[in-house]
Amino acid sequence: MIRIFRGGLALVLAFAGLAGTAISTGTAWAQDWSEDLAMFRTEFFEVDNSYSAEERARAEALLAELEANADGMSEPAFVLALAEIVAVADNGHTVLRNTYWQSRYPRLAVRFMIADDGLFIADGQGDYEALAGQRVTAVEGLGLSELRDHFAPYHPGLEGHRDEYIYAFLESPDILNAAGIAERSDTISVTLLNGETVRVGNSDAWPPLAGIWQIIPQARAITFYKAGLVDGDPLYLQEPDELLRYVPMPERDAVYIQFRANIDFSGQMDMRQAATDALTRLQEDAPAYVILDQRFNTGGDLNTTRDLMQAIPEIVGESGHVFAITSARTFSAGISSVGYLKQAGGDRVTIIGAPVGDPLEFWAEGDVIFLPQSGANIGISTERHNYMTGCPEDDCHGSIQRHPIAVDSLAPDYRPVFTYDDFIAGRDPYLEAALSLMP
Template identity: 35%
Template sequence: MSKRALIVLAAALLGAGFAFAALDARAQHVANTATVTIDTSADARVADVVAFRENFMAVDHAYSPAARAEAQRRLTALKNNAGAISQAYFELELSRIVALADNGHTAAFPWPRAARYNRIPLRLAAFGEDFYVVRTPTQNGDLLGARLTAIDGHDIAQLRTASRSLMGGVNGWRDRFANYLFESPEQLHALDLAADAASATYTFQTTNGQSIERRFDGDAVDAAHASANPGRFLYPQTIDGEGEWRALMPAASAPWSMQAPDERFRWRNAPEIDGIVLELRQNNDAANETIAQALTRFERAIADNRPRNLVLDMRMNSGGDLNTTRDFVQSLPARVPGRIFVLTSPWTFSAAISTTGYLKQTAPDRVTIVGEQVGDRLQFFAEGAPETLPNSHLMVLAARERHDYVTGCEGFTDCHGNVVRNPIRVPNLDVQIAAPWTIEAYAAGRDPGMEAIAAVLR
């Protein structure tokens, strides 16, 4: 795939902003199956380091002076050792250098990288700080719901530290993408976390407390089931190319919020809360509906049904364009007479955080945040175009402009223009009613967030 094609692909993945979990399934399939010629020579790697310095490091504004100095030191070491390392290590070390910025939007995209390396037939997802099996082929069905405790003798604390070194931002956000490392013996081996690049021994604790060790071979990089992002694996419905796989949560008993994964904008009447639930899974247009059309549908539903209370579910929304929803959410307090709840999670990122901030700012005493902490801080850097390195094709994104939702960007000259013109000033977006999606609730097909809201209104 050409550099231009990869950039076009990145734009399709990101929409109008930065949306990790709102990946278009077709674009994700292309990202995982397209033939990309990788030049692994020492000269090619040196050229990639030069391009990385000029086109990424030179324009990203998120690094502190100390982090930038450390990044430059490690880049020099990587360049000097370019002929003595594996391709996997080269790409992972570049990803760790990106992550030194400690900024969620300063990113080395994990899915194009992971698509080039092997992957075991098992899917893991984060619940709290632990990782559980949520999908597996039928023959390993006894592992569904089991907690990962070690890989090749490396305990989960060591594994978690390693995976967090590949992404920036808060730990909850970093953990959303740990499976890309944990499921790949080839990548684990490059970081000295697996003895063999072809396979590894995984240790799990099952729901009844039993410890199970099982060795898995990594599938070839063109395996059909590599075509979904980690957020999609949480939905229990079958994924294209999955074959005889099972999900921990039975699709037949999935709560409403875990149904219809391909529908990006949804609503339902919710008599249990005398209200309506609106679900935004991204902040940019979907394949079959623009977000403007969806918001018009929502407005009509509110007008027709006259709900007393309203829930805005942002738990699986990792962003897009913050301008698309601002006017809509600011109008919500005038549209419903009762309480407004916003459901958030570590997947709630970028423009989804902006949207939550605009709503909370509009009616701070009437808007209640429920669930888990959002996936980023309220002061961060964003806004940039993806850069594809010429030989490894690692895709990185520099963050060029400040977002500050605590002060409304007051006193700064480097803020993103849209948040200068339409500032957000909220002291925090802390969870007011904790309702984490535990592995127990998930396996049982329960929705803790909606349960908590119903309990409060009772």
């Protein structure tokens, strides 16, 4: 996101009350959802600007139907209904952020991971630990494509970015049951590549979510690296808690710079100053090549990195080159950063990886509301971003009006296949591609 709340680190203030008020555990369902519905209508639906006229009419009809029939609904069914209304806008920032389901509802005893070659069980608890590394061909009889189709009505945006959130959906038997996918709400059937079908139950042994990861899912690659599931020590996963990394590669006359966010949501680090320090250091080192790794950058504040992004092509010069690594997790201010870089560098910037997580026109800049009964947290979008036109419209975000981005595309120039075996073995096809393109 570009800013979850208007102004600086206001999101940090939400964490103080998040665990005690918005997030609870267990499956005791409220029967009267009037408080949530009232807040949803007045503080989200009447404020958000991302719906088209047609989308708003459809969402209004769904909301009116829910208001008439919500009494007695189970909590999972209720939050899915809310998620569907939100997702009608089909805007990545206008979303019921489902990561909190992993704190509120029992979690499956396995954790999945999607790679370019399919869906895998990457980790398991107790009796299911032996399933780790197995490829999954179906969950409750549905293949990955069908599971994505079932999830799409509850989460907006591009498929790759939805995959960041699909894990909370797939790993909650309560939610899958409410969605009509699972027959039971305590176990899930999982079919493996060898044809075996196993029924997986829940586990309470997973580490609790903390901080920003209660709202935005932590990258699965980082989660599993920290759990010791990756062989070797690939550069892109090193120092997993660092948000900005500057790694000289003198043997290649290159510098590797990695952003995992455009703001420190904990409030401990001044990312604007950190980006300024990186710029100063880059000017001193004057490399011929820069590898800018934005694959984990889920956003923050687009203003923190703008000067750095615009300066990098000038620093490498006409004979140098910049390689930007992106993924579907590159979102919001992460996309803005790549946009400023590409605009400044043109053909001297090569994009490698998977497509970014949102189209080049989207809505953002709203608050997050936390509903008092269900614990649902919902992102609101109030201002337009358009990185193809420079966003001249009156409803565009002020920073983009003052510092426009106008690029034809941020699609990858090279799209290496990144398999599950690559990940587990500690290989990085994206970085390998960048290095191979250096003379």
